[in-house]
Amino acid sequence: PTPVVLDVDTGVDDACALLLAALHPALDLRAVSCVGGNAPVDDVVRNTLLVLQTAGRADVPVARGAERPLLEAPHDARHVHGDDGMADLGWGPAAATVDPRHAVEMLRDICREAAEADRPVTLVPLAPLTNIALLLRTYPAAAQGISEIIFMGGAAHVGNATASAEFNVFHDPEAAAITLDAAADLGIPVTMYGLDVFYEPVITPEAAAELVAVGGRGPAELGGRLMDFQRERLGGDATIGDAGAVCAVIDRAALRTETLPLRVELAGSWSRGRTIVDRRGWSGAIERDPHGEAPVRVEVALDVDGERYARLWRDTLLGRTGEP
Numbered sequence: 001p002t003p004v005v006l007d008v009d010t011g012v013d014d015a016c017a018l019l020l021a022a023l024h025p026a027l028d029l030r031a032v033s034c035v036g037g038n039a040p041v042d043d044v045v046r047n048t049l050l051v052l053q054t055a056g057r058a059d060v061p062v063a064r065g066a067e068r069p070l071l072e073a074p075h076d077a078r079h080v081h082g083d084d085g086m087a088d089l090g091w092g093p094a095a096a097t098v099d100p101r102h103a104v105e106m107l108r109d110i111c112r113e114a115a116e117a118d119r120p121v122t123l124v125p126l127a128p129l130t131n132i133a134l135l136l137r138t139y140p141a142a143a144q145g146i147s148e149i150i151f152m153g154g155a156a157h158v159g160n161a162t163a164s165a166e167f168n169v170f171h172d173p174e175a176a177a178i179t180l181d182a183a184a185d186l187g188i189p190v191t192m193y194g195l196d197v198f199y200e201p202v203i204t205p206e207a208a209a210e211l212v213a214v215g216g217r218g219p220a221e222l223g224g225r226l227m228d229f230q231r232e233r234l235g236g237d238a239t240i241g242d243a244g245a246v247c248a249v250i251d252r253a254a255l256r257t258e259t260l261p262l263r264v265e266l267a268g269s270w271s272r273g274r275t276i277v278d279r280r281g282w283s284g285a286i287e288r289d290p291h292g293e294a295p296v297r298v299e300v301a302l303d304v305d306g307e308r309y310a311r312l313w314r315d316t317l318l319g320r321t322g323e324p
C-alpha cells in the first residue's frame with residue numbers, strides 16, 4: 001500500500017477523506033496532522049480522533065498544528081460545517097489522545113522515518129497549508145521523505161470563499177504560496193485537486209440512505225449522515241469533496257491533469273487567495289510577465305470521472321473494496 005499522510009481541518013469533507021484513507025487497503029495511513037480552518041484547531045483534533053475511532057483506526061497518530069493562518073485572523077466556516085465543525089453531530093470527547101508533538105514536529109519525524117526506510121509518503125493536505133509551509137521552511141530535509149503532494153485547494157476557474165478564491169488558499173494565502181515555492185525548490189511534485197473537480201463526485205440521496213441504513217455508528221452510517229447534512233445545509237448535490245484528493249492517490253487514471261504555471265495572488269482587493277493558472281499555452285508566456293518571480297509548475301486537475309470516485313468512496317465505506 002501507498003504510505004499517506006493527511007493534513008486536515010475536519011470538517012465534514014475532511015471526515016469523508018479520513019474515512020477513505022483509513023479504510024482503503026491500497027493506502028497505509030501513517031499519520032494525520034490538524035490545522036485550524038473549517039473549525040478551530042481543537043475542534044479539528046477532536047473531530048479527527050472521533051472519525052478515526054469510528055473507522056476502527058484509533059492507532060493512527062493525530063497531532064495538533066497551527067491554530068491560525070500565518071498572517072490573517074482565521075475565517076469562520078461554521079455556517080458550512082456546523083457549530084462543532086462536524087455536522088452538529090453532538091459528539092463528546094474522543095477516547096484516543098492526541099500525539100504530544102506539534103503537528104510540524106510529527107510530520108518532520110514521519111518524513112525522516114520514511115526517508116530512512118526508503119518509503120516516501122504521499123502528503124495530502126486538505127486544509128489551509130499553514131502546517132505544510134511551516135514544515136517545508138523549517139525542516140526542508142523532510143522533502144526526502146515526501147514522494148509527492150496532492151492538495152485540495154485552489155481553482156483554475158472560480159472560487160467558493162470569494163468569487164476568486166477557494167477556501168483553503170483564501171484562509172492562508174501566504175502558506176499556499178510558500179508551500180508551492182518550497183515544493184518547487186525541493187523538487188517535490190505537486191498536484192492541485194481544486195474546485196474544477198471538487199464538486200464532481202456526487203452522492204445521491206438514495207446512495208446516502210443506503211450508507212445510513214448500515215447503522216451501528218460505523219463508517220458507512222457516518223458517511224451517509226455527512227452527505228445528508230451537506231445536502232440539507234448547502235442545497236444542491238452532496239459531494240465527497242476533499243475525499244476526491246484521496247481518491248486521486250488510489251485511482252489516478254480517473255483524473256485528467258495538465259502541467260501548468262501557477263501563482264497565488266497575495267495582494268488584490270477582490271482576488272486575494274486566488275490561484276492563477278496560466279492556460280494561455282504559449283511557452284514561457286508567464287515568465288515574461290513583469291510580476292517578479294517565475295511561477296511554479298503544478299499538475300492541475302481539470303477533469304475527473306466523478307462517478308468513479310463517488311463509487312470508490314461508497315464501496316470503501318461499505319467494505320466492498322475486496323470484491324472483483
Ligand code: BDR
Pocket residue numbers: 011012013014038080126127152160166167168241242
Ligand atoms: C474546502 O472547504 C471545505 O469545505 C473543504 O473541507 C475543503 O477543504 C473547499 O473549498
Ligand code: CA
Pocket residue numbers: 008009010011013014038126127242
Ligand atoms: Ca478541508
